């Protein structure tokens with residue numbers, strides 16, 4: 182498996198992968214407005230990485246340093262964040278998600294961050310279990326809800 186920055190020519194493939202994975206996860210409907218944000222890989226190309234196996238892209242993550250321009254939503258000073266983690270359903274359970282998160286942790290340490298913070302919708306049981314296995318814990322005081330959307334977003338964190 183190769184973990185590397187996305188190539189611009191892969192933008193559409195990664196957009197499709199994100200929507201397919203989130204909808205397959207059962208916590209997002211295919212007609213949700215959030216799919217527009219998921220698909221908008223072009224706006225965060227600089228921060229998007231992919232996992233490649235046998236010449237195919239099987240996963241993606243957006244690494245969000247606290248640089249003022251990344252798509253970070255939750256992080257504060259000295260904190261690093263990742264968003265838009267997705268693995269092709271065919272590849273679930275084979276360590277791709279873990280490899281992408283590990284890459285983020287390596288880069289966060291190199292950046293001098295002391296912790297990673299992430300957001301997860303409360304009904305995404307598979308992701309919550311996955312993050313718990315990677316050592317992420319709840320941070321209820323930083324849970325939040327998007328404006329005009331009746332969903333609860335859980336904040337998780339891991340010290341580096």
Ligand SMILES: CC(C)(COP(=O)(O)OP(=O)(O)OC[C@H]1O[C@@H](n2cnc3c(N)ncnc32)[C@H](O)[C@@H]1OP(=O)(O)O)[C@@H](O)C(=O)NCCC(=O)NCCS
Pocket residue numbers: 202203205206266267268269272273274275276277278279280300301302305307308310311314
């Ligand atoms: C959540 C998600 C990213 C996890 O990705 P994944 O690639 O399936 O995760 P991993 O394979 O790294 O880890 C999952 C399991 O495989 C195990 N595993 C890790 N390496 C492995 C390997 N080499 N071989 C077999 N199993 C392995 C892990 O221990 C873990 O165990 P579990 O089955 O008990 O949970 C993926 O399910 C997904 O894309 N979901 C939809 C989108 C989503 O919800 N994104 C997160 C939004 S916050």
